Amino acid sequence: AIYDQYSDIPLGKEYDFIIAGGGTAGIALASRLSENSAFNVLVLEAGTSSVGVFNITVPYFATRTVLQYDWNLTTTVQPGLGDRWLFFPRGFILGGSSSINGMFYTRGSSDDFNRFADTTGDDGWSWDSIQQYLALNEKLVPPAGYPNTTGEYNPNVHYYHGAVDVSLPSFSQSIDSKVLDAVDELGGIYSYNEDVNSGSPLGLGWLPRTIDSEGRRSSSVTAYLSDESNDKLDVLVNARVARVVPTSNTTLNSTARYSFRTVEFTQDITNVTLTQITASKEVIICGGVVGSPQILLNSGIGNSTTLLAAGITALVDLPSVGQNLSDQAFIANAFLASTTNTYDDINRNDTVSNEVLAEWMGGDGQGDFQGAGPLGDTFANQISYYRISEELTDEYGDFAAGATSPHLEIYPGNGYFIAPPTTGYYMTMTTVVVSPVSRGSITINGSNPFTPPIIDPGYLTAKFDIVAMKEAFKIVYTFLNASVWDGYILEPPTGLPSIPDFFTMNATELDVQLESYIRNSTGSSAHPVGTVAMSAKDASYGALDPDLKVKGVDGLRVVDASAFPFVTCSHTQVPVYVFAERAAVLIKTSWQQ
Numbered sequence: 001a002i003y004d005q006y007s008d009i010p011l012g013k014e015y016d017f018i019i020a021g022g023g024t025a026g027i028a029l030a031s032r033l034s035e036n037s038a039f040n041v042l043v044l045e046a047g048t049s050s051v052g053v054f055n056i057t058v059p060y061f062a063t064r065t066v067l068q069y070d071w072n073l074t075t076t077v078q079p080g081l082g083d084r085w086l087f088f089p090r091g092f093i094l095g096g097s098s099s100i101n102g103m104f105y106t107r108g109s110s111d112d113f114n115r116f117a118d119t120t121g122d123d124g125w126s127w128d129s130i131q132q133y134l135a136l137n138e139k140l141v142p143p144a145g146y147p148n149t150t151g152e153y154n155p156n157v158h159y160y161h162g163a164v165d166v167s168l169p170s171f172s173q174s175i176d177s178k179v180l181d182a183v184d185e186l187g188g189i190y191s192y193n194e195d196v197n198s199g200s201p202l203g204l205g206w207l208p209r210t211i212d213s214e215g216r217r218s219s220s221v222t223a224y225l226s227d228e229s230n231d232k233l234d235v236l237v238n239a240r241v242a243r244v245v246p247t248s249n250t251t252l253n254s255t256a257r258y259s260f261r262t263v264e265f266t267q268d269i270t271n272v273t274l275t276q277i278t279a280s281k282e283v284i285i286c287g288g289v290v291g292s293p294q295i296l297l298n299s300g301i302g303n304s305t306t307l308l309a310a311g312i313t314a315l316v317d318l319p320s321v322g323q324n325l326s327d328q329a330f331i332a333n334a335f336l337a338s339t340t341n342t343y344d345d346i347n348r349n350d351t352v353s354n355e356v357l358a359e360w361m362g363g364d365g366q367g368d369f370q371g372a373g374p375l376g377d378t379f380a381n382q383i384s385y386y387r388i389s390e391e392l393t394d395e396y397g398d399f400a401a402g403a404t405s406p407h408l409e410i411y412p413g414n415g416y417f418i419a420p421p422t423t424g425y426y427m428t429m430t431t432v433v434v435s436p437v438s439r440g441s442i443t444i445n446g447s448n449p450f451t452p453p454i455i456d457p458g459y460l461t462a463k464f465d466i467v468a469m470k471e472a473f474k475i476v477y478t479f480l481n482a483s484v485w486d487g488y489i490l491e492p493p494t495g496l497p498s499i500p501d502f503f504t505m506n507a508t509e510l511d512v513q514l515e516s517y518i519r520n521s522t523g524s525s526a527h528p529v530g531t532v533a534m535s536a537k538d539a540s541y542g543a544l545d546p547d548l549k550v551k552g553v554d555g556l557r558v559v560d561a562s563a564f565p566f567v568t569c570s571h572t573q574v575p576v577y578v579f580a581e582r583a584a585v586l587i588k589t590s591w592q593q
């Protein structure tokens, strides 16, 4: 059941597992653990319930950031971005970021997971081994309106009985056929990929989304928390975890370890009253890439020197906590187009907005099914992946997970990304460096556990990342130079050359112009990972063992995007679900009676 107040939970109820953070991983993991009738599970989530919240149900509304459901975090001033600071989106609502994300369903490459296995020395993270967790997570369903999707995916690489509804695009965009014609015309690196989720993502293919057959968002909550009668699983919302505390007064010596099975939280961060609750088996932190390291650092688990400086008693010296923050640099490049048939009016014209909403609700008298029209989709129908040239990898190194993994992701969108200007119709070519080298950190800002931490992703501080982003523009401009786009693109984004100029201008001038545009335009892809990274059991770095247990302590695991040692060459929700599904199996196995 979902509770608003701790006092509403039956008095004296005891829990085997307490999960701090009811987001993507937290809810999936809690649900799986509660399948064992011997386990009682409690989830503590800082945000409010997402059940029935309309604005997050309609997929296209993901382009309208709702600050109420976001932590409203910002980064430090970023030297790699011309000293700008960025908004750093994270879901502040039950379901976490899966309740507010863009719903792209991308798994990453086989190399990504094989690299996780190599890095940790645990073959359970390999691509072949994680297929069972993809199967538990994915339920491929027909898109709303049941359009013919034959040829848009390879049925053999998908799963049909998992928890999260996944579907191919439901609504045809006017640029769809042009995009596919350009791919046919250009070939080579632009070749059609029948399924970018096969483990080999290079090329351009159709983009599945976590959207159900009625055109609604499928989040960790809609997928894993639908059985409200499950009395093995309690969820307390508006519950902000401050820290975990040692449960017994273990004195540290060469063999004894702290046992962190008690969680301290409050339901009111203005007039704070802290409540402690103890799990009989384990505490699992699922606060995400910002929340999880923050909770650990608040608890005295981190770099002892910096903890002391922040006024926190250091209990466990684990210097990797909060380090290795890695996000993919992202730019939505909006080209002015010679059309009016884009989705720009949806977010700037109330009449159009109301019309498409009626269509989505099945009530316009024409589209007679729920989820019809553009609102049942997210903002891209196709997605593509590329490697930078060999000449560049020879010079700057190859930081992809493997030889068939991409450095770049590029996707076309039939309109301006997020808030469009008041006039004009656009085609957006979004460019993302999916194998970034730049690293940053999350550090706490003093000893108040509720003060937002200091977030420094270090965007574009590594040479490789800016080199790769420049290469993305060569790929975009060559794509838009295909004859199918003749006359379609009217103007480049401010700060970029026109398509003809791109190919004729002086190479040094182009390089200077690209560098300036990239540093002034890069934002967060919203795919940060790595701040409580797993590593091999005997590694001298890393914060978690390969089974996601916090190194050097008992009773405590971290399961979410912070556990990734590297970012996958993809959007990150599917790998997060893989972590949650595998963690559930590991935890159930270790407590088997």
Ligand SMILES: Cc1cc2nc3c(=O)[nH]c(=O)nc-3n(C[C@H](O)[C@H](O)[C@H](O)COP(=O)(O)OP(=O)(O)OC[C@H]3O[C@@H](n4cnc5c(N)ncnc54)[C@H](O)[C@@H]3O)c2cc1C
Pocket: 020, 021, 022, 023, 024, 025, 026, 044, 045, 046, 047, 089, 090, 091, 092, 093, 094, 095, 096, 097, 098, 100, 101, 102, 103, 104, 105, 106, 239, 240, 241, 242, 286, 287, 288, 289, 290, 291, 292, 295, 525, 526, 527, 528, 559, 560, 561, 562, 571, 572, 573, 574, 576
């Ligand atoms: C705007 C946006 C768009 C995105 N688009 C996509 C996409 O299209 N496709 C894709 O694959 N990925 C996308 N992502 C990324 C993906 O959604 C995330 O990587 C993934 O959901 C992270 O899961 P998580 O479990 O690590 O964290 P989250 O899902 O963020 O969960 C963490 C939870 O912990 C809670 N929490 C944090 N601190 C505390 C505390 N102290 N006490 C209690 N609770 C706490 C939070 O409120 C939250 O509910 C997007 C992300 C965002 C933000």
